[in-house]
Amino acid sequence: MNYTFIALVENKPGVLNRVASLFRRRNFNIESLAVGRTEKPEISRMTVVVDCPNGDMDAHKIEANLYKLVNVIDVQDVTRQPSVARDLALIKVKAGPEKRAEVNSLAAIFRARIVDVAADSVIVEATGTEEKIEGMIELLRPIGIVEMVRTGQVSMTRGVNDGVRRVSGVNGNRQFEDLEELAEMAP
C-alpha cells in the first residue's frame, strides 16, 4: 500500500540528497517525491509517497528514520489523515485539427485545460488526484500521447492542523501509544 508523508526540511543544499539516500539505504521504494518552498524561506516541504509492503510497520520505520536526519524538522504520515492530494500533469497529445475537438471535450470532462496548440499536437494540463489523472491518461492514450510529465503528488491536511509534530521522536499525528499497538502487527 502507498503511504504519504509530509516532511518539513531545512532549505539547505544537499538535503534532498540526504532524504533520497536514506530511502535507498533503508530499502524503501519511493513512488513519488515532490519538493518545493514554503511560506518560510528557510524551510522546504516534501511530499513523499512510498510503497510500504508491511503497512504501518514500514511507515513507522520511514518516519523514525527520516526524523533521524538532522535537517528534517518534522515528519507526518498523512496517509489516513483527511487531506487534499494533488498531482499535476502536462500531456502532449498527437492531434491535428480533426482531433482537437475530441481532446478538448475530454479535457473539459476532467476539468483540464489545453495550454498549447501546435499544427499536429496539443498540450493538456491536468490537475487532480493521481486516480483522476490516471483515468484521463487512459482515455488520451488511444488518441496518441507523444510526451508526458507529472509533478508527483503534493499533499496538505485539511482543517487547522499545521502539520507540526507533537511528540518529538515519534510522529506527530500518530500517538505514542500507537507504537505499542504496532508491535502486534510485526511479522
Next chain:
Amino acid sequence: MKKAGAEILWECLVREGVEVVFGYPGGANMPIYDAMLSYPIHHVLVRHEQGAAHMADGYARTSGKVGVAMATSGPGATNLVTGIATAMMDSSPVVFITGQVAAHLIGGDAFQEVDVTGITLPITKHNYIVTRADEVAEVVREAFYIARSGRPGPVLIDICKNAQVEQCEFVYPDDVKLPGYQPRMSAPQADLNQAVKLIEKARRPIILCGHGVLMSGAEEALQHFAVKTQTPVASTLLGLGAFPASHELSLGMMGMHGEVHTNLAIQNSDLILAFGMRFDDRVTGTLKTYAPHAKKIHVEIDPSELHKNVAADVPLVGNLKTVLTDLIPMVDEYDHEEWKRQIGEWKSEADARSIMNWPDDGELHVAHMVHEIWKSTGGGAIISTDVGQHQMWTAQYYPLEKPNRWITSGGAGTMGFGLPSAIGAWFAHKDQEIWAIAGDGGFQMTQAELTTAVQEGANVKVAIMNNNFLGMVRQWQEFFFEKRYSAVNMLTPDFIKVAEAHGVPARRVTKREEIEDAIQWARNTKGPVVLEFRVVQEDAVYPMVPAGASLDQMLQRPIKS
C-alpha cells in the same frame, strides 16, 4: 577579531576541550596544519588515515569525550572511511575533519578531489561541507554537539581550502540552532506505568544490557535496578563492562558466541528488558524463534531502533539513565529465586565445559592466553581487540568489572581496529595498563601504527594470537563448508623482526611455561611491546549459534578430560 578559517577551526577545537587530534596532513589541509602550530592541541601523526580514525574512536570510547581525526582531501579522506563506518555502527562520538579543494574547483575533478560528503553520507550521523570561512565556527560547534548528544555518532566536516585561508570575524556561537534535532531524553509517565505492569507480572525476567548503558552513563542505575528487582543481566558484546562480571546477577555475554546458560535464559524468559541495545542479528539468532514467551520492554534513545528487528510491547524512547532513574522508584522488590536457581543449574552445566577445565595438552589455546593476561593484570587493564576468534575468546575470558575499558568493533566488525584504538585509548588513560589483543590477520592490516606508538611513546602492549589462519573464517569453513579451506591459510611475517624493525621490543611464546614470564616482561617493559603467541592452529570458538539458527540451538564446547 579577524581570523583565518583554519585558525577559527582550532579556536573552536580548543573551546570544545579537545586535547589531542589524530591525523595526516596533505595538500588540501595545509593551512589547518600551519595554524595548528599556534594552538595547545597535541597532534598524533599516524601512518595511515584509517589508524587516525580508529585512534580517535578508541579515545572517544574510553574517555567519554569526542575524538577528533583529520585527513586531507581525496585519498586521505577515503582512507578514513572504514574508520568512520566503524564509529557509526558502534555509535562512537568522533568528529572527522577533512580538507577539500577550493570551493570554486569543486565538481571539476581537481587534483585529490573526491566527493567526501557524498561518500560518507550513509556512514555519518551528519556531515558538512564548508565553503566559506564564516561558516566554520557554527559548523564545528554543531558537529561536536551532534556527535556527543542523543545517540552519539561520527560527524564529518569537509572544509574547502579557500575557507581555511580566508579571513573573517571570529564569533564563537553561544548555542546551536538545530530545529530538526531534538533528542528525546525521558519517557512519558504513561509508558513507564505500562513497563511497571509488565515487570510486576514477570516471573522469569532478564535484562539485556547494551552499549547504551555505557553511553548514557547508566551503570549505577542499572545495578540499582537489577538488584532491586533481582533480575539477571546478560550483556551484548559492546555492553561488556557496564555490569560487573563477578556480580551474582551477571550472566556474561549473550548471542552467537554467548554462554549457553545466558542464551537459554533469554529463550526461556517471560520478560526482556532491553536497555540500550538494538537486537543485532549476532545477538538474536533467527528472529522467528527469538525469546518466544517473552514480553519486551525496549528502552532506546533512537526511535528508529524500536520495532526494527524485534517488536517491543512497551517501547520507551529516551536517555537510558534518565528512564532508569525514573523507573527505579516505581518498581517493587522481587526475589525471583526459582528463576535464578534454574539459570544457576544451566550455568553449572555450562561451566563444566569451560576451556579452563581442559587438561593441559601442551598447546597454547587463545582462551588460556587471554586468561593469563587477565590474571596478570588483575582484570583491570583497558583491553582492545581486533575482530574474529580472539575477539570472542577475549570477550569470554577477560571478564570486566568496570566500564569503558573494553574497545572492540562490534557492529562493523573491522579488522585492524585493535592496535590503533588501543593507542587512541592511551591518550585518554596514560596512567593505565592497555592491552591490544589481535589475531595475525588483523594485526597485519594496521601494523604500521606500531611506529606511531613508538613516536608517541604510547604504552600499549600488543598480544598477537598467531595461528597462521584467518581463524573465524576457517572455523566457518570447517563447520559449514565441509572443511574446504579457501584463502584462510596465511603466511605471516616474523612478527618479532617486524616489531623490532619498528623499534618495539618483542617476544615469541611457544610453550606454556613461557607465558607468565613473557606477560610480566611485557608489563615491566616501558613503552609499546609485542608478544606473539603461537597458538593452536585449528581451534574453534564455542559455544556457537550457527547463522540462521535459533538462539538455543548452540554448538556446545566439547568436554575434554
